[in-house]
Amino acid sequence: MSWQIPLSDINFGVEEQAAVSRVLTSRWLTMGEVTQAFEAAFAQAVGARHAVAVTNGTAALHLACLALGLGPGDEVIVPSLTFVATVAAVRYTGATPVFADITSEHDLTLSPASVAAAITARTRALMLMHYGGYACDVPRLLALAAAHHLAVIEDAAHAPGATLAGRGLGTWGDVGCFSFFSNKNLTTGEGGVVVTNRDDLAERLRCLRSHGMTTLTLDRHRGHAWSYDVVDLGYNYRLDEPRAAMARAHLDALDEKLAALRGIVTRYRERLAAVDGVTLPFDDESVLRSGHFAFPVVLADAETRESVRATLLANGIQTTFYPAITELSIYAEAGREHPCPRAEDFAERHLALPLATVMTPEDVDLAVSELAAALGG
Ligand SMILES: *Cc1c(COP(=O)(O)O)cnc(C)c1O
Secondary structure (H helix, E strand, O other), rough: OOEEOOOOOOOOOOHHHHHHHHHHHHOOOOHHHHHHHHHHHEEEEEOOOOEEEEEEEHHHHHHHHHHHHOOOOOOOEEEEOOOHHHHHHHOOOEEEEEOEEOOOOOOOOHHHHHHHHHHOEEEEEEEEOOOHHOOHHHHHHHHHHOOOEEEEEEEOOOOOOEEEOOOEEOOOOOOEEEEOOOOOOOOOEEEEEEEEHHHHHHHHHHHHOOOOOOOHHHHHHHHHHOOOOEOOOEEEEEOEHHHHHHHHHHHHHHHHHHHHHHHHHHHHHHHHHOOOOOOOOOOOOHOOOOOOOOOEEEEOOHHHHHHHHHHHHOEEOOOOOOHHHOOOOOOOOHHHHHHHHHHHHHHHHHEEEEOOOOOHHHHHHHHHHHHHHHOOO
8 A cells, every 4th residue: 555644664775785885895794893883883872881782672571581580480560551562571581471550641651559569479579661752750660670670671662762751661670671673763783782871691691592602603703712602591582784774874863853753743743633533642842852653642542542543544644453362362351350441442542643754744734634534623
């Protein structure tokens, strides 16, 4: 389908193409100097001591759980409003995810009260997710974690370049995880990165990323090592050099991209403020430091959402919505044990509007006027 206004876009130019072709010419294709340079640049950009590039965001989350030693018998508190990989990563280790609700339709991130109510003697870790690129209530959640000796993992898949109090999201907890999947703001098709300020975790993450081996092929090629030992049950979660080159080029362009998306979100909010029957989550101040992964609006009920979706579709305007995890078949039972009514209510009533760098101010105005028309305004 060719959309008049697409939900999102991938914005890359000659820099990315040149960077990838330089790698191909170099004939060193995986985990080499380009990946190391990207890791250093990413760590610096978000303000972390270490960055470990990986195959995808799900692998980042899995490695984070493994590096923290999570396993069978451990409970990990997870948001009900997230992508399913946040929860699957916990399950891969044998640990049990326990769902917590969102704060409200105005703040779609983890509710500290809901987290507090979910803590038991078996709770070992808390998984934060910065929904849409908007920061969780990090100070209160970190205080809760500290009081109960919980490790903190941040799923920052929506949040590269986003900050809170001047500090990068993903760098507040023990480990932060990012995804470079196609629809993310920093993309390589598939890819991801884990960041941490802890030297012990960084060492474990690097080892587990590459089969639990003590040396890299690169070290052996350079003559720094000639053999290796295997000291842990590791994985092959490495990132390759062409993707690292693309990631680096996108990282260099990220601020500019976020500024463009911020302009679109600001115009949406100005125009939508005059439309009755639309709730805008988060506030104008949080827009300034968001990672702008999505622009969700909340409508009166599921029927209204459907009629708005259909009207926008008829005008070539693409929209989507994200289910709550506790509504998915595989987690329905866990959701009955730990109900998350606010997340499920939001999931039924929201619509994510187009948020793409190719959008013009007129595109925003058109989407808003069609939305208002669908609401009878
Ligand atoms: C995209 C995403 C992931 C998974 O990342 P992949 O790179 O697709 O594996 C995890 N969590 C959230 C919140 C995401 O949006």
